[in-house]
Amino acid sequence: MKIGIAGAGAFGTALGVALALDGNTIHLWARDAERVTQMQETRENPKLPGVTLPQNMTFSAALEPLFACDTILIAIPAQTLPAFLTANVEALTGKTLVACCKGIDLQRMTGPASTIRDLVPHAQAAMLTGPSFAADIARGLPTALTLACADDALGAMLQTALSTTSIRLYRTTDTIGAELGGALKNVMAIASGVAIGAKLGESARAALITRGFPEMQRLALALGAQPDTLAGLSGFGDLVLTCTSDQSRNYRYGLALGSGTDFDLTTTVEGVATARAVRQLAQELGIDMPICAVVADLTEGKTDVATALNTLLSRPLKEE
Numbered sequence: 177m178k179i180g181i182a183g184a185g186a187f188g189t190a191l192g193v194a195l196a197l198d199g200n201t202i203h204l205w206a207r208d209a210e211r212v213t214q215m216q217e218t219r220e221n222p223k224l225p226g227v228t229l230p231q232n233m234t235f236s237a238a239l240e241p242l243f244a245c246d247t248i249l250i251a252i253p254a255q256t257l258p259a260f261l262t263a264n265v266e267a268l269t270g271k272t273l274v275a276c277c278k279g280i281d282l283q284r285m286t287g288p289a290s291t292i293r294d295l296v297p298h299a300q301a302a303m304l305t306g307p308s309f310a311a312d313i314a315r316g317l318p319t320a321l322t323l324a325c326a327d328d329a330l331g332a333m334l335q336t337a338l339s340t341t342s343i344r345l346y347r348t349t350d351t352i353g354a355e356l357g358g359a360l361k362n363v364m365a366i367a368s369g370v371a372i373g374a375k376l377g378e379s380a381r382a383a384l385i386t387r388g389f390p391e392m393q394r395l396a397l398a399l400g401a402q403p404d405t406l407a408g409l410s411g412f413g414d415l416v417l418t419c420t421s422d423q424s425r426n427y428r429y430g431l432a433l434g435s436g437t438d439f440d441l442t443t444t445v446e447g448v449a450t451a452r453a454v455r456q457l458a459q460e461l462g463i464d465m466p467i468c469a470v471v472a473d474l475t476e477g478k479t480d481v482a483t484a485l486n487t488l489l490s491r492p493l494k495e496e
């Protein structure tokens with residue numbers, strides 16, 4: 177199958193490598209022409225060091241070859257998705273668009289699949305999400321992810337087309353649950369990093385993950401998600417992975433916040449904008465989301481780590 181991928185960062189490139197090695201023809205669009213030349217000449221992408229890009233993967237900075245593909249995976253940061261869709265709405269109409277980004281859009285308060293549905297109403301929207309580091313996918317290590325598509329027949333087609341010998345896809349029609357699980361776990365990963373960075377210990381991290389999960393569920397269920405989706409790969413699975421691995425950029429950002437060390441702010445850390453979106457959504461809906469609120473305040477410098485911890489620990493005692 178011929179598959180287009182928008183976004184030549186770590187994840188888009190890793191998915192391209194895995195799908196190309198499985199026999200698909202892949203076209204990868206990068207907005208940066210220099211990156212395209214580099215990938216053509218070296219068959220490597222510095223975002224994914226040590227991985228050789230297969231010959232059945234082509235690259236361009238022009239959009240036309242991407243739009244020649246009927247199925248396009250979109251792997252650009254979540255906050256850049258609306259502008260990409262709006263700028264290309266005509267070319268994307270009629271396509272199957274699989275969002276591979278994780279976040280809640282700060283302007284619209286929607287997750288990636290919903291943003292696609294709103295901005296390109298005559299495309300088919302799906303979501304690929306779940307616990308998977310780009311480096312693992314590119315190296316062919318086993319991963320299990322969620323393919324969410326409201327149209328179950330199309331979802332089944334995508335599930336087959338995008339599964340490989342190392343990537344096992346599970347299917348759901350609950351796109352809301354899949355997009356919210358993937359977005360919210362990044363906020364919890366920042367919180368977990370803060371706890372470890374501030375030397376609060378592993379027990380504190382376990383408490384954060386465990387209390388963070390019902391917080392994720394509260395918002396997701398209020399917005400129409402199914403509980404099973406949150407308990408699956410795209411929610412609980414990705415929460416566990418991201419809160420416990422320093423391969424995660426969200427977690428590493430939290431570590432830096434907690435320990436007061438520097439962090440390269442050009443890194444893609446989706447949980448920062450998502451925490452702000454969640455804080456606003458939770459206020460509007462009257463939902464208690466204390467961990468997300470504290471993370472949003474911390475990332476904006478509205479509170480410090482000691483005050484943030486005190487805020488969480490001094491909440492009234494209640495039933496579990």
Ligand SMILES: NC(=O)C1=CN([C@@H]2O[C@H](COP(=O)(O)OP(=O)(O)OC[C@H]3O[C@@H](n4cnc5c(N)ncnc54)[C@H](O)[C@@H]3O)[C@@H](O)[C@H]2O)C=CC1
Nearest residue numbers: 184185186187188207251252254256277278308309310444
């Ligand atoms: N890296 C990983 O392990 C995983 C990443 N993801 C998700 O994939 C999405 C992309 O992340 P990564 O590829 O890891 O980030 P990255 O930082 O490696 O790459 C982001 C890419 O997007 C491009 N980009 C940025 N703004 C753009 C715009 N306005 N238009 C077009 N391209 C633009 C950049 O040039 C860069 O190549 C994020 O939502 C992330 O949560 C999901 C699962 C795993």
Ligand SMILES: O=C(CO)COP(=O)(O)O
Nearest residue numbers: 306307308309424425426
């Ligand atoms: O989503 C991911 C793993 O499933 C990647 O996490 P980070 O974006 O925090 O690196």
